[in-house]
Amino acid sequence: MEKIILLGGGGHCKSVIDAIESKNEYEISAIIDRPEKIGCSVCGYKIEACDDDLGDYFLAGIKYCFIAVGSVGNPDGRIKAFNLACSKGFILPEVIHASAVVSPRAKLGRASFVGAGVLINSGAVVGDNCIINTGAIIEHDCVIGDNVHVATGAVLSGGVSVGANSHIGSGACVKQYVKIGAGTIIGSGANVVGDIGDNAVAYGNPCKIARKNVR
Structure with a gap:
């Protein structure tokens, strides 16, 4: 070990x-x-x-x-x-909880975390240094950029893309093939039915941009 x-x-x-x-x-x-x-x-x-x-x-x-x-x-x-x-030269492996289901046809980047009860389906790609948190669902062919946090219970339907450094809040639901930009925050419980651009804060049902995300 x-x-x-x-x-x-x-x-x-x-x-x-x-x-x-x-x-x-x-x-x-x-x-x-x-x-x-x-x-x-x-x-x-x-x-x-x-x-x-x-x-x-x-x-x-x-x-x-x-x-x-x-x-x-x-x-x-x-x-x-x-x-x-x-x-410093370290190897940064992925860490996957034993109860998670990750398709052998999915790809995970370095240092990405897959929590308890997560489902990542065939063809999904998760970048480096991501958190796919407890109970989240990443459906087939989703593409998740580096440093993204998909929070507890969020659901990304097939073919969704999320840009680097973004956050998908707990319980958010993203419709199939929707594109979410880089540096964007999607609020908890949001129902995302259309594309959201870069560096936005968006929430609600349906999800709408509320303001610019300034880091």
Whole structure:
């Protein structure tokens, strides 16, 4: 069993730990977070160090790292963590909960998380550093860009595309072949029946653009 470092020790880290433990493919060696959180524990695993120490674990022979930083509308923290882990030479595998169903004809990028009860169907493509959260459905031929969070219970019908750095809120439903742009936030429970462009905040039934998304 390979040892793995978790980068980020907040709430999302708990879901990541559950997923890793559900399959026993990796042994969690340590969690890394902000200096003020050193000594705290997450699900029984100690936060041992901060970002500045990450390279020491690679030099000690641990080759795997996973991004356990969450995101709600702003992926910058996850992007920073992903780039840091890459710069140190780590391998960033996907982590898939044992209860998820992922088609062998789907493709997942590096450091992407697939939570409990997720369904990812044939021909779907999920980019690097994504979160496909608990109970979400990614239907056939969807294309999900890098650093996207598809939140709990969201449903993306066949052929939907989502641009990089976007967030699909909990329980949102996206009609087949709809295109959602990069850097866009779709609110919880939205019913998305038409295309939504880049850098927008949109919500409602039917989903409409409310304002520009400024990060």
